[in-house]
Every structure is written in structure tokens, then in C-alpha cells.
Amino acid sequence: MPKIEIREATIDDVEAMRGLLNDEIRNDVNVWDETPRSIAVMRAWLVERLDSGMAVLVATRAGAVIGYAGYGPFRPHSGYRHTVEHSVYVDREERGSGAGRALLRALVKIAEERGIHAMVGGIEAGNAASMHIHREMGFVETGRMPEVGKKFGRWLTLVLMQRTFDGDNAGTMP
Numbered sequence: 001m002p003k004i005e006i007r008e009a010t011i012d013d014v015e016a017m018r019g020l021l022n023d024e025i026r027n028d029v030n031v032w033d034e035t036p037r038s039i040a041v042m043r044a045w046l047v048e049r050l051d052s053g054m055a056v057l058v059a060t061r062a063g064a065v066i067g068y069a070g071y072g073p074f075r076p077h078s079g080y081r082h083t084v085e086h087s088v089y090v091d092r093e094e095r096g097s098g099a100g101r102a103l104l105r106a107l108v109k110i111a112e113e114r115g116i117h118a119m120v121g122g123i124e125a126g127n128a129a130s131m132h133i134h135r136e137m138g139f140v141e142t143g144r145m146p147e148v149g150k151k152f153g154r155w156l157t158l159v160l161m162q163r164t165f166d167g168d169n170a171g172t173m174p
Contacts, residue, residue, distance in 0.1 A: 002062040004099050006106045009046060009056040009068060016065035017058070018042040020089045029124050029156055032149045055110045059090070059099040066094040069103035071111060074120055082117035101133050108137055108163065118164045125157035139163045
């Protein structure tokens with residue numbers, strides 16, 4: 001089987017990324033949105049991220065996008081400028097292949113190199129695989145918010161996991 005490659009996302013990846021996100025929106029509780037994204041919305045999202053210097057990565061196998069990950073502002077207030085929130089999406093046929101782990105590892109490395117102080121992930125409490133991978137990457141559970149979301153007629157619990165990077169000179173999110 002061809003190996004997984006991780007690289008920076010480009011505008012040419014938007015359609016594949018949109019397909020992955022919309023599959024999650026339509027079929028799972030890993031994304032707490034119920035409205036699929038249009039190509040225009042996804043393109044604008046990626047352009048904004050790239051123009052702002054934020055990290056967006058794709059995982060490919062034999063040239064096909066099988067996952068993506070990125071980070072952006074944790075919250076909109078200036079006091080949070082040293083903290084980012086990230087997301088990782090992997091094609092359901094590729095789950096367990098190592099793509100999610102590789103994306104998260106690369107994203108953490110970029111955040112640390114750019115001087116980010118803290119990285120936060122919001123994970124649905126039933127997603128044990130994601131929480132396991134995050135623990136492997138040095139994240140710890142810092143909060144659990146029962147029944148703060150609802151999708152497919154059921155209440156969802158949000159688990160916050162955080163990794164704080166060492167160093168006294170934390171950078172600012174680009």
C-alpha cells in the first residue's frame with residue numbers, strides 16, 4: 001500500500017477537503033454543524049487561513065487527499081492570541097491507517113515551531129480513538145462539558161484536550 005504523505009494544503013485541495021468535511025456533517029457527530037459547506041465557503045475558509053499564515057495540512061495516499069487538519073483562533077479576543085484550536089478530518093475508509101496521527105503530529109510540530117503556547121481540541125466524548133491519539137501527542141483532558149451540543153436527536157458531550165508547549169517566549173498566532 002502506498003505510504004501516507006503530509007503536505008501543506010493548496011487551493012486545488014478544496015474540493016477533496018469539502019468532501020471529507022461534508023461527509024462528517026451529514027453522517028457523524030465529530031462536527032457539530034448540520035449544514036454542508038459549499039465550494040465557495042470552503043475556498044474562502046482556506047484562502048483566509050492561508051493568507052493569515054495559519055497551518056492547514058493534507059494527508060495524501062497515491063496523490064489522493066485522505067485527510068486534512070488545521071488550526072485557527074481559539075477565541076476571538078486578543079487575550080487568547082497565543083492559543084489555537086485545531087481540527088483533524090480523515091476519510092472513514094482511512095481511519096486507523098495512521099493518517100490522523102500523522103496529521104496531528106505535523107500540526108503540533110508546526111504550532112510549536114511557530115511559538116504557539118497552547119493548542120486545544122474539542123472532541124465529542126464518544127470519540128475514543130481521537131482522544132487516544134491526542135493523549136499520545138501530549139494532550140491532556142482539561143474540561144468536559146456534558147450535553148452542550150445536539151445532533152441527530154441526541155445530546156453531545158464536549159471534551160476539551162490541550163497541549164501546552166514549553167518555553168517562555170510563546171509566539172502569537174499569525
